[in-house]
Amino acid sequence: xxxxxxxxxxxxxxxxxxxxxxxxxxxxxxxxxxxxxxxxxxxxxxxxxxxxxxxxxxxxxxxxxxxxxxxxxxxxxxxxxxxxxxxxxxxxxxxxxxxxxxxxxxxxxxxxxxxxxxxxxxxxxxxxxxxxxxxxxxxxxxxxxxxxxxxxxxxxxxxxxxxxxxxxxxxxxxxxxxxxxxxxxxxxxxxxxxxxxxxxxxxxxxxxxxxxxxxxxxxxxxxxxxxxxxxxxxxxxxxxxxxxxxxxxxxxxxxxxxxxxxxxxxxxxxxxxxxxxxxxxxxxxxxxxxxxx
Amino acid sequence: xxxxxxxxxxxxxxxxxxxxxxxxxxxxxxxxxxxxxxxxxxxxxxxxxxxxxxxxxxxxxxxxxxxxxxxxxxxxxxxxxxxxxxxxxxxxxxxxxxxxxxxxxxxxxxxxxxxxxxxxxxxxxxxxxxxxxxxxxxxxxxxxxxxxxxxxxxxxxxxxxxxxxxxxxxxxxxxxxxxxxxxxxxxxxxxxxxxxxxxxxxxxxx
Numbered sequence: 132x133x134x135x136x137x138x139x140x141x142x143x144x145x146x147x148x149x150x151x152x153x154x155x156x157x158x159x160x161x162x163x164x165x166x167x168x169x170x171x172x173x174x175x176x177x178x179x180x181x182x183x184x185x186x187x188x189x190x191x192x193x194x195x196x197x198x199x200x201x202x203x204x205x206x207x208x209x210x211x212x213x214x215x216x217x218x219x220x221x222x223x224x225x226x227x228x229x230x231x232x233x234x235x236x237x238x239x240x241x242x243x244x245x246x247x248x249x250x251x252x253x254x255x256x257x258x259x260x261x262x263x264x265x266x267x268x269x270x271x272x273x274x275x276x277x278x279x280x281x282x283x284x285x286x287x288x289x290x291x292x293x294x295x296x297x298x299x300x301x302x303x304x305x306x307x308x309x310x311x312x313x314x315x316x317x318x319x320x321x322x323x324x325x326x327x328x329x330x331x332x333x334x335x336x337x338x339x340x341x342x343x344x345x346x347x348x349x350x351x352x353x354x355x356x357x358x359x360x361x362x363x364x365x366x367x368x369x370x371x372x373x374x375x376x377x378x379x380x381x382x383x384x385x386x387x388x389x390x391x392x393x394x395x396x397x398x399x400x401x402x403x404x405x406x407x408x409x410x411x412x413x414x415x416x417x418x419x420x421x422x423x424x
Numbered sequence: 425x426x427x428x429x430x431x432x433x434x435x436x437x438x439x440x441x442x443x444x445x446x447x448x449x450x451x452x453x454x455x456x457x458x459x460x461x462x463x464x465x466x467x468x469x470x471x472x473x474x475x476x477x478x479x480x481x482x483x484x485x486x487x488x489x490x491x492x493x494x495x496x497x498x499x500x501x502x503x504x505x506x507x508x509x510x511x512x513x514x515x516x517x518x519x520x521x522x523x524x525x526x527x528x529x530x531x532x533x534x535x536x537x538x539x540x541x542x543x544x545x546x547x548x549x550x551x552x553x554x555x556x557x558x559x560x561x562x563x564x565x566x567x568x569x570x571x572x573x574x575x576x577x578x579x580x581x582x583x584x585x586x587x588x589x590x591x592x593x594x595x596x597x598x599x600x601x602x603x604x605x606x607x608x609x610x611x612x613x614x615x616x617x618x619x620x621x622x623x624x625x626x627x628x629x630x
Contacts (some may be wrong), residue, residue, distance in 0.1 A: 151493060155500070159507040166511040170518035267596035 177206045177229060184225045186217040190293070192315030205230060216240060216313040216328075239331040241308040242317055244288075245340045246325050247399060248281035249301040253352040269322035277351040280341040282325060288317035308403070334387030335380070339399045342375040354399050362391035362400060430553035430628055431568060435575035438554050441539045442583040443620035448539030452587060453609060455530065462588035463581065468530040470577025473543045475512065476505045477573035480544040481566050494548075501544050506535045543576050555628030586616060 181202040188198070193214040195201040204210030205226065212223050212230075227233065259275035261267055265287040268274050274283045284302035296310035297317060306317070308331065318326045325340040337356060341348050345357030358376030370384035371391060378391075378400070391400045441447045448469070455465040480501050488494045513531045517524045534540060547569040551559040559568060590612050599608050 148493070148496065151496075152499070152503075155503060159503060163507055163510050166514055170514045172514075172517050262597045264596055264598070270596070 175203075175206050178202045180229050181205050181226050184218070184222045184229070185215065186219070186222070188217045188293070188314065190217060190314040190316055192216055192313075192318075216315065240313045240328040241311045241331045242306050242313055242315070242326050242328055243308075243336055243338075244282060244304045244306055244326050245336070245338055246280070246282040246303055247338045247354045248276060248278055248352050249284075249303045251301070252354045253278050253281050265320075265322050274323070278341055278343075278348070278355060280323060280325060280339075280343070281352065283323065287320045287322070288326060291316045291320040329380075330382050333380070333382050333403060334385060335389065335392060335400050335402055337378050337380070337399060338401045339377065339397075342377060344376060354397060356399055357397060359396065361394050361396060365390050365394040426555060426628060427553070427557055427559070427563075427568065428571070430555050430557045431572050432575050433623075433626060433628070434553045435572050436579035436582065437620070437623040438626055440579045440583060440620055440623075441542065441576050442580060443617040444624075445542065446617075447542040448537055448580060451530075451533065451537065451539075452584065453606075453613065455533075456584055456587040456609075457591055459585060459588040459592060461530075462584040464526050465530045465533075466577070466581025466584045468527045469534055469537065469539060469580050470574065471527075472505070472509055472512065472531070472534055472537075472540050473573045473577040473580075474570060475508055476501075476540050476544050477547070477569050478566070479508060480504055481547055481569045484548060497545070497548060498541070501541055502536060505540055505544070509535045539576075539580060543573050546572070554626050557628075583616065583620075587613065590616070 178199075179202075182199055185198045185202060193201045193210070193216075195204055195210075201210060201215060205212065212218075212226055215223070218226075254277045255275050256272070256277050257275055259268055259271070261271065263285045265274075265283045265285040268283045268285055273279050274281070276283060282303045284299050284304060286297070286299040286304060288304055288306075289297040289299055293314065293316060294310050294312055296307045296312075297304055298307070299305075306326075313328055315328070318324075318328070323340070329336050339352075339354070339356035341352070341355045343351070343355075345359065348355035348357050356377055358373065360373045360378070362378050363371040363373050367388065367390060368384045368386055370381045370386075371378045372381070373379070389402060392402050439445060442449070442452050451465050451469070456462050483500070483504065484494065484497060488497065488500065493500075509531055513524075516527070516531075547564055550561070551564065551572075553559065591609060594608060594612070598604075603611070
């Protein structure tokens, strides 16, 4: 049987072809409709509402794939609003209202580079003449610094910082706490994992990430933590515990007495200039196009 | 057995869809920045290629050919593939949300992908394979077609992964500003295609 035999004239042929297509389109349309009905997925309307209130920076600082992933996590109750460091407090209150939870007062955090290993303090294992990115340098024997936990100073963090808060000087990066929005881009970009978040009001922090034993640290770096636990013993408030040859601060107990700063034989517990706790301008949801561009 | 090996070789290497036939360049350049997304795209394309062939092959040989409307194959196939992908997306979203998260976003992108259309068109005429094997209308069947489609998808995924790996490595290097970004990706693609030309010399049983 040949369908086109019915119409010898061109007009009728076209008509038949058009008819076939109309029929097939109708059939497929009905089929898609049925499949759509059978396999219907209810989208939680909470997610879209939360997404409207998030900053929309898609920075990934919360550990989710973009803001929509974070919104889904918040909606099913496994996420924590405090994990987003970019959304403004007012918007966070809105989200808490949508979720029906109490928003805890949480403090602003900033990122710090936990290393002072500049060229004078920490020597080179070898001359590195390759491409000047930390990722490339770190892939070669873990980088050219003598200390395997040291900042490589090529500025991968500087490249990803959306706010321009990072500068690299003398082979070590530093972050301006007044500009930092604590989005976490640099934390994930650093191949040595030596950037960490601390509360913005923290009076002190340890500027070293070396988990090596004291003897190895001394041979590698002039300003490395040797894990002597002098600070932990000296702290009158019990705010310091030792972990992997490094002091860990409990900032809820720290009063800023600076005993640890004076006791540290390597002078790597750094007193921070904590200014008035005035928070920098958080990102409004309208600004995000500029930021992601 | 020779046909079996010839189909795999042809689909993956000698007639690779991206590098030799230059189909599917859009996902090849668009979704190859990260290996994870390249794998997601590759798996999605493989699945759609297989299912599209399983549907269009019988439709062509048992419905369109006897009815004398086989000259409408391109429009019909686009119809069929687009609707299959639509349905597939809904089904995956319902059955396996985790699979939908990794693969679902790529499905709408390939509704009218030329690689998928190209693989379904391939089995309508004689298909010559390495080793002077020719599948004509007498020897071609649904099994061979499905096998070819599956391995064409695997070849697609292979090239996507190679390309994404090279582009990820490129991030380690500072390229001159004039060619950084998309231009250097085109150069990379060019070298991959040239490398695949070597496989043209493969013969079977000689």
